[in-house]
Amino acid sequence: MGYYKHGVSIGLLQINSEFVLSVKAVGTLTHEDYQHLIPMLEVAINKIDEPQVKVLFDATEFTGWEMRAAWDDLRLAVKYGSGDKKVAVYGNHDWTGWATRVGKWFMSEGQVESFNTYEQAVDWLCEPEMAL
Numbered sequence: 001m002g003y004y005k006h007g008v009s010i011g012l013l014q015i016n017s018e019f020v021l022s023v024k025a026v027g028t029l030t031h032e033d034y035q036h037l038i039p040m041l042e043v044a045i046n047k048i049d050e051p052q053v054k055v056l057f058d059a060t061e062f063t064g065w066e067m068r069a070a071w072d073d074l075r076l077a078v079k080y081g082s083g084d085k086k087v088a089v090y091g092n093h094d095w096t097g098w099a100t101r102v103g104k105w106f107m108s109e110g111q112v113e114s115f116n117t118y119e120q121a122v123d124w125l126c127e128p129e130m131a132l
Helices: 031-046 067-083 096-104 118-125
Strands: 007-015 018-029 053-065 084-090 111-115
Touching: 007 031, 018 031, 018 067, 031 067, 053 067, 053 118, 084 118, 111 118
Parallel strands: 018 053, 053 084, 084 111
Antiparallel strands: 007 018
16 A cells, blocks of 8 residues: 655654754645644744754755645744744755755845755754854
8 A cells, every 4th residue: 555645743852962943844745744843843933042053954855845735834934934033954966956056045144055964964064153
């Protein structure tokens, strides 16, 4: 029997001394996925004391969005994107490079980069902050 899985899972990781918001997208996201995701994400974000967080986005099983879901994602990025300190996207896809360039438009203070592997993403995400 075949099945098709899609959706988003969200968690909190501690990597060494860093707390990181972990996001994994699977399959093609739908508008219905965002209808379930957005209220849960808003509750989690509103409970974070530190306004800027580090995000580790696993795109290894992510294949994209339906059109309406892409709009939902854009609205979410506009609303919350400026609260991210660093976003590391990893997954060996051709589109992750241009997707991170688009993501930079919505991050007024933070950084977003794409990587092929989990290890590369974590190394960058958790590297010591440089004092200005």
